[in-house]
Amino acid sequence: MLNSFDILETIKMIEDEHLDIRTITMGISLLDCISGDIQAVSDKIYDKITRRAEHLVRTGEEIEAELGIPIINKRISVTPIALIGAATDADSYVPLAQALDRAAQTCGVNFVGGFSALVQKGFAKGDEILIRSIPEALASTELVCSSVNVASTKAGINLDAVRMMGEVIRETAERTADRQCIGAGKLVVFANAVEDNPFMAGAFHGVGEADCVLNVGVSGPGVVHSAIRRAGDCSINEVADIIKKTAFKITRMGQLVGSIASERLGVPFGIVDLSLAPTPAVGDSVARILEEVGLECCGTHGTTAILAMLNDAVKKGGVMASAAVGGLSGAFIPVSEDEGMIHAVHAGSLHLDKLEAMTAVCSVGLDMIAIPGDTPADTISAIIADEAAIGVVNSKTTAVRIIPAIGKQVGEELEFGGLLGSAPVMDVHPFSASRFISRGGRIPAPMHSLKN
Amino acid sequence: MRAILTVAGKDRTGVIARISNTLSQHSVNILDVRQNVMGGDLFAMIMLVELDGCDISFPALTAQLEADGVELGMKVHLMHEDIFNAMHRI
Numbered sequence A: 001m002l003n004s005f006d007i008l009e010t011i012k013m014i015e016d017e018h019l020d021i022r023t024i025t026m027g028i029s030l031l032d033c034i035s036g037d038i039q040a041v042s043d044k045i046y047d048k049i050t051r052r053a054e055h056l057v058r059t060g061e062e063i064e065a066e067l068g069i070p071i072i073n074k075r076i077s078v079t080p081i082a083l084i085g086a087a088t089d090a091d092s093y094v095p096l097a098q099a100l101d102r103a104a105q106t107c108g109v110n111f112v113g114g115f116s117a118l119v120q121k122g123f124a125k126g127d128e129i130l131i132r133s134i135p136e137a138l139a140s141t142e143l144v145c146s147s148v149n150v151a152s153t154k155a156g157i158n159l160d161a162v163r164m165m166g167e168v169i170r171e172t173a174e175r176t177a178d179r180q181c182i183g184a185g186k187l188v189v190f191a192n193a194v195e196d197n198p199f200m201a202g203a204f205h206g207v208g209e210a211d212c213v214l215n216v217g218v219s220g221p222g223v224v225h226s227a228i229r230r231a232g233d234c235s236i237n238e239v240a241d242i243i244k245k246t247a248f249k250i251t252r253m254g255q256l257v258g259s260i261a262s263e264r265l266g267v268p269f270g271i272v273d274l275s276l277a278p279t280p281a282v283g284d285s286v287a288r289i290l291e292e293v294g295l296e297c298c299g300t301h302g303t304t305a306i307l308a309m310l311n312d313a314v315k316k317g318g319v320m321a322s323a324a325v326g327g328l329s330g331a332f333i334p335v336s337e338d339e340g341m342i343h344a345v346h347a348g349s350l351h352l353d354k355l356e357a358m359t360a361v362c363s364v365g366l367d368m369i370a371i372p373g374d375t376p377a378d379t380i381s382a383i384i385a386d387e388a389a390i391g392v393v394n395s396k397t398t399a400v401r402i403i404p405a406i407g408k409q410v411g412e413e414l415e416f417g418g419l420l421g422s423a424p425v426m427d428v429h430p431f432s433a434s435r436f437i438s439r440g441g442r443i444p445a446p447m448h449s450l451k452n
Numbered sequence B: 001m002r003a004i005l006t007v008a009g010k011d012r013t014g015v016i017a018r019i020s021n022t023l024s025q026h027s028v029n030i031l032d033v034r035q036n037v038m039g040g041d042l043f044a045m046i047m048l049v050e051l052d053g054c055d056i057s058f059p060a061l062t063a064q065l066e067a068d069g070v071e072l073g074m075k076v077h078l079m080h081e082d083i084f085n086a087m088h089r090i
Helices: A004-016 A038-052 A056-067 A081-085 A094-107 A125-139 A159-175 A221-231 A236-265 A286-294 A303-319 A339-346 A352-359 A377-393 A434-438 B015-025 B058-072 B081-088
Strands: A021-028 A071-078 A111-118 A144-152 A156-158 A187-191 A212-218 A269-273 A366-372 A398-405 A413-415 A422-424 B002-010 B029-038 B042-050 B074-080
Touching (some): A004 A221, A004 B081, A056 A071, A056 A236, A056 B058, A081 A111, A094 A111, A094 A125, A094 A144, A125 A144, A144 A159, A144 A377, A156 A159, A159 A187, A159 A398, A159 A434, A212 A236, A221 A286, A236 B081, A286 A303, A366 A377, A366 A422, A377 A398, A377 A434, A398 A413, B002 B058, B058 B074
Parallel strands (some): A021 A071, A111 A144
Antiparallel strands (some): A187 A398, A413 A422, B002 B042, B002 B074, B029 B042
């Protein structure tokens, strides 16, 4: 029989330290739903999703009960809708977003991702139509998430798309101003987007993927935090080692859940995303891990170095535990979804500029950050351009999910509730970048993109 | 299918009897059992059980055992053995 200590350790992780499977996400290709008629496309999308994902939620709940491990979210990602809508002569893809929403409601999942376009090098026919449809699509649906990839290490940064996305984010927030501007919380702007990400709001099912796959996102900031706390005053390389061992255990659990789920659903297992995804619950925070390592408050000097170590150790520990690692895999640093980050903003320790630096060494980007409601679209675009530059030059994924808090200023908050938490409005630079953004065109790919 | 059952809480009489009775009512075979009383009054028991002959579903059995736990004032967990093997064995 197993060692009693190991058994009790697992139960403690789940009971007291918020260990869970954050998401099982079914990726579904919609390429076979393409048609010239938008109504026909909508019907095909609804039929395919509800057929493929019919048992997703029930199977997830069964596994949850048997293994005794919570599976928090069951979700769906689909082929970028710009590709699917392009064959129609429609001038808006809102009906397709509504078909996705209906399908998600029928399946009982809590989000569907893929109202997306990939425009890092330029706009194809459906791309601009999709981007212009985003504000209405997100305002008129509940469960649809949207993402736009505006840059890549290979292609550079599409500044025209960056400019458009500044406007789209503002408009999306304005249209959902009566709901805490939540539309903008379901919209991500990427550089180097990955095709197998199971986490929302940025999940979509890449065109290189199989017809249907199952990807798993694990979590576990609370477990890592507790392990470091128990270790006491050890050296930083011992801390890294503790994180690796903990990440290994967490990932093994993700691998197990993914393989059982894929077998029961008859769908190939894609990847495990080894991410430390925080929640607003006390004891489930990435910021508190950084503080446990030795910071008075997250955001102070030293934050970037510790985050770099954490992100690297999570990958090293997880990679041996899974047959296929993918997605974003690293530490997430959303503000509204992390109790410690929110505290650090209130304490005056964490600012947008420091968060930008942190995104250079972790797995995503500026995430779930509220900014003043009167921030001009050009300034939002400039924030996106900076973030994309970090991703492009460092050959990594970066993203921007910021929420203009319409009618609010620094000192106020947006309250989303649930896993999305609450976002204190953070200050942005008052000086304009308008002339830069209005130049348009494309920032060329960096020298090191030429690897062939 | 094998599962690990853990029972923990303040020591009292009749814990093993109550839990074993529920297991036996549903034809669950106990393969191994370990029990400790720590620090005078903290009771901790770990059982390895075989569920192949069990006459009710896994969630239903879990619910009954948890209800026993509530009456005993103990925390009861029933989890598939695979989760422990996955996390602690390479």
